[in-house]
Amino acid sequence: MHQTHKAIGILGGTFDPIHLGHLRMAIELYEALDLAKIHIIPCFQPVHRKLPVASPEQRLAMVQCAVKDEPALFADDREIRRKGLSYMIDTLMEMRSEMPGTPLALLVGIDAFLGFPSWHRWMEILDQAHIIVAHRPNYQLPPTGLIADLISERLQHEIAFIHENQAGGILLRPITSLDISATDIRKQIAMGRNPRYLLPDNVYHYIKQHGTYSIVGSKHEI
Numbered sequence: 376m377h378q379t380h381k382a383i384g385i386l387g388g389t390f391d392p393i394h395l396g397h398l399r400m401a402i403e404l405y406e407a408l409d410l411a412k413i414h415i416i417p418c419f420q421p422v423h424r425k426l427p428v429a430s431p432e433q434r435l436a437m438v439q440c441a442v443k444d445e446p447a448l449f450a451d452d453r454e455i456r457r458k459g460l461s462y463m464i465d466t467l468m469e470m471r472s473e474m475p476g477t478p479l480a481l482l483v484g485i486d487a488f489l490g491f492p493s494w495h496r497w498m499e500i501l502d503q504a505h506i507i508v509a510h511r512p513n514y515q516l517p518p519t520g521l522i523a524d525l526i527s528e529r530l531q532h533e534i535a536f537i538h539e540n541q542a543g544g545i546l547l548r549p550i551t552s553l554d555i556s557a558t559d560i561r562k563q564i565a566m567g568r569n570p571r572y573l574l575p576d577n578v579y580h581y582i583k584q585h586g587t588y589s590i591v592g593s594k595h596e597i
């Protein structure tokens with residue numbers, strides 16, 4: 376079916392905190408794939424991992440700071456408003472019903488994609504969206520197994536595919552490798568190190584102002 380709207384990108388995560396690895400991935404895929412916009416969606420409660428350190432409201436506020444001056448990126452609070460476990464399939468179905476004629480493209484780092492077969496109702500996700508897999512340092516796609524089968528069935532090479540079809544394709548895309556992780560940033564802050572230049576300055580200021588990742592009472596509080 377021919378689509379009249381350009382695809383919208385969706386980047387979900389805990390964003391505890393959002394950092395330049397996330398933001399470079401978003402902006403590079405926005406440009407390379409000619410996306411209409413990217414919705415950055417902090418989860419309320421992650422499904423496969425420990426509870427985040429910062430509250431949902433703080434994580435959303437940090438995403439809002441990060442995208443403030445970038446019209447290509449939108450801080451989408453839908454999972455935080457919905458509460459409960461944040462299943463991506465629910466988010467995609469919600470967006471699909473709001474934007475019935477718009478292709479959706481789920482952006483995931485390769486690390487997240489490797490766990491894809493454990494996502495809730497994962498087989499339905501490609502009915503609602505395309506998946507764009509961004510390379511990250513130190514990760515490789517497996518040569519056999521569910522992920523390998525899925526790629527051989529669904530891999531697309533033409534960017535036009537994601538604008539001309541609502542869902543169903545997988546694209547593998549290189550991005551600038553920035554070996555930055557939120558876990559490492561939280562550790563650095565807790566140890567009293569300066570996390571500047573790993574994340575946007577206004578996010579750094581937010582963390583400083585709110586003492587978000589400091590160990591209370593420690594001399595390392597920032």
Ligand code: ATP
Nearest residue numbers: 387388389390396400483484487553555556557558
């Ligand atoms: P944590 O260290 O707490 O696991 P994280 O930095 O990996 O966090 P998430 O919020 O879990 O961040 O990631 C959201 C999405 O961003 C995932 O698809 C993940 O693969 C991707 N991502 C995270 N860090 C990077 C990075 N440095 N480069 C590219 N993609 C990234």
